[in-house]
Amino acid sequence: MNDIKLEHKLAADMPKVRIISETIGNIIGFIVLAILLGADVYFEWPVWIGWILYGLIVFTVLGTIWAFIEPKYLYRSWSYQIDEDYLQLTYGVLKREWVTVPMTKIQSVSTSQGPILRKYHLRTIKVETMGSSHEIPALDEPVALEVREKIAISAKLKEVDE
């Protein structure tokens, strides 16, 4: 199943953007943990709180290392395809996913852009159906707008069907 490749890939800047945003998140995480640890020592909280904090630190360190390795592989694993009838997504480094959504079942499509994405002129597409929501992270701006348009048209044209 891991050799599935759909038509389109994400923007080439995606790993860079992801590393930046993950690192910011992790730095904030470390700061919060450091404050809590300081409070733990200062206020002499119960022992088990200390254990939990050390556990969290270990997880955060591992997570930070992973955050530098993962984006490249995640980028390679991502691909998507849009045709008249279906939206297909496949992604995942450790666990591979392959999702197929009929266009007729899509209820809304939107794009969004945070400060880091804006710097690299990228957008994220969010698709919502009756029971789920999916994201295509980091597409080049013109591509993203085109994709949104395409999904909107395909989803709407078929509305008459049901």
Next chain:
Amino acid sequence: MRYHPLTIFFKLYQLIKNSFFIIIILYVIQGRSDFWLYEYGRYAFIVFIILRILYITVSWWKETYQWDKQAFHLKKGVFVRNFSTIPFNKIQNVTRQTTLFHKILRFTSVSFETAMDGADDTIKFDVVTKKHAAFLTDLVQKGEADDLEETENKFELEDKVESVKAKNEGKIIHFEPTKRELWKASFTSLSFLAIIPITAGLYDYVEPFLPKLEGFAESFFQSKWLIFLLSVIAVIIAVSFGVIRTFTRFGKYKISSNERYIYIDRGILSESNFAIEKRKVQGLQMRQTFMKRLFGLTEVTLISSASPGANDDSVNVNSLYPFLPISQAYALIEQLLPEYQLKTKMSRLPRKALFVKLLRPSYVWLIATGLLFYFKPKPFDLDITWWIYSLVLLGIIVLQRTLDYVHTKYRIDEDQVQWWQGGLTTQMFVTKRQRVIEISTSQSLLQKIFGATTLQMMNRSTPVQIETIVDVPVTVARFYQQWYQERNKEMN
């Protein structure tokens, strides 16, 4: 039009019923407590009740409903006025409930369930006369029929309306439980065990009032045959209690259908009547608990996109009879929904899937073992080391997974998917390709080593129905994706 004036009465009755425990706590158990929470609580509660009564009365005055050929028009709310129009064709199923309250007053309640987002997605008539309920139901069903006709050839319209009417009238009864089946159901449901918590609870209440006859009690419990006699009596009471419970709940059960609708009627003390349009059934689920498997029974549930409001009764109204013999269940499904062809020949998992299932780390076991190691509990004064419990749990998990391997069967062909799975409790799910609103396949690292995948599908329901089947071969996943993308065949 206003709702029936008795609605006020009904809502008051519900208000009292729901706040019964609070009343008991505030005014009886803690009646003399001067702890501030209870003291002010008593005043606050009275204020709340008065406001509530005012609200109920005013809202009855302000809230109205109307209808035309195609839709209900509702006016709701006291402070925030809300007007809504709900077309009949959005109504997924109709449930009529006649509780004891309704029975005494010779009324009934009807709710029309829709599958729209938002809180007010059911149109509920709490108290209506039986005649009016029948009228409203007819209205909705006729509205649906008109909608159906519009999409078809206009020339034959008149003919068709006539034939739809005729077909609606010809109800066929498919199932009514016999006495023997009810007895069987009484024992499989284990409902007689329900008496244990009830007696225990009762004993706690009664104990302080029991005369203290210590000498008598001691000599009483020392004589073994008396205890034996008492247990026998207890068992007899428990069993007859269970039987009565089952008979009242499932005694008058009737599954019938006509060309367009499926009807499920049940209950003796409080009745419920459920109707769903056949083309609005999203899928079927068959569940077998361990006990039911021993007796060869099963429960079939119709998946509808609107969930019939979870009512006080623990049985789902959209469940066909919960104790159907398997072969009869299959036959019944084929009669009710001829578009579903249940196949008995299905594919099984390859041997290596068993390894995947057994090797998958069990977080439940890991966490439980961690906790056992830390606390080293000794429940019931049993002198058993902690790791024995851990081993027993592991044994159960291995058994469960092995059974799951044995039970997993699947079949994906033409326009239908059907799969069975589960360990101690097994379930089957069947649906049509056009009813599936989304699919996905996934593969974890462990599955990758053994060439296994997980299939998932989503069906309309509230909340959405998500079904998965784990550890099928990779080739099936590919086939599944391809199969789904051919769904346009049915959509035309």
